[in-house]
Amino acid sequence: MNNKIINWFKFASPQSFYPLAGRMIPWFWALTAIFTVAGLWISFFVAPTDAQQGEGYRIIFIHVPASWMSMFIYLVLAFWAGLGLALNTRLSGMMAQALAPTGALMAFLSLWTGAFWGKPMWGTWWVWDARLTSELILFFLYIGFIALQAAIDDPRRADKAGAILALVGAVNIPIIYFSVKWWNTLHQGSSVNLAKSSMAQTMLWGMLLMALAFWMYAIAVALTRARAIILERERHTEWIKEVVR
């Protein structure tokens, strides 16, 4: 039992995490490439045209994975933030900081592609319904987290301030997810859940593959960014001087 705990904390040290992440990154890039090619191929060449929306529905192959990832990355970010506050581990704050820009990108993609879909299908780019508004708040939370961390010079203090913002903002995630159930919204209810999905099989496969591609991309990019943050923050240590030499 004791051994296990020691092992976990070993990877929490930037010195052992740095080379480990370096070894993992190429694999995640490879998985990203595979899932992207397969996902895009199904999305554009295999998945049938939708009965009501025609070809325009194909934007969901970007929109839905981006929306899922924007919420999921936030939960992971909040998890690392909470871990950093509770255990005072240096790596947690770095992971949270590394995830934020990718999360913001996903939230932006979700809003942007949604607007492109909304104009022809709903008849409007934007409407202040609960789903769209809460997703916009999520985007602002990411931006706020990045700005707050960047505004504080001492990285440990920046981590703590950012972590509190991240944890408070986590309340927004269930609101986004359940908004279409709790209130009247223009945004449709979810087409996919664990029990059943109201979507043709190939469409669903295309979407799931694209979601996996986005997921692997997010991991690869976050790990790359985490390595850069380690290099910057630990630059005074001996082992970094060894690495960089």
Next chain:
Amino acid sequence: MKPRHKRIAIIAGGLAAIGIAAALVLNALDSNIALYVTPSEVAAGKAPKDKAFRIGGMVREGSIKRDGVTVNFVVTDTVKEIPVSYTGILPDLFKEGKGAVVQGKLGTDGRFTASEVLAKHDENYMPPAAKDAVDQAQKAQKTLK
């Protein structure tokens, strides 16, 4: 209690408190967050008076009548109905038997004059062939009844 456990407890407690506060606020805001009211709610007097608001529901089958560039149709929630007039361009997905959200004002004669019509898409995604099959099945079921 180790300081680590104390911090975990504080974080968990803080999250719970924020969660409860958010739940109470959202509960209080309930009707203000809703994008639209249903025809039944309008009939019950829940719609704002002398103010533009949105009504959401189904466009009743066979109710779309075009008069030049003005379109008249009926929005229903299967219990209550509201006649709507709208002048302008309709979105692609605006169809009879499908969801729509209309924004505008309710006249004294009970007719709703819309300044904006939005189509509300449902969560079903299927190819045309499958759609035909579903429609056929529904028709068959209707004739059986």
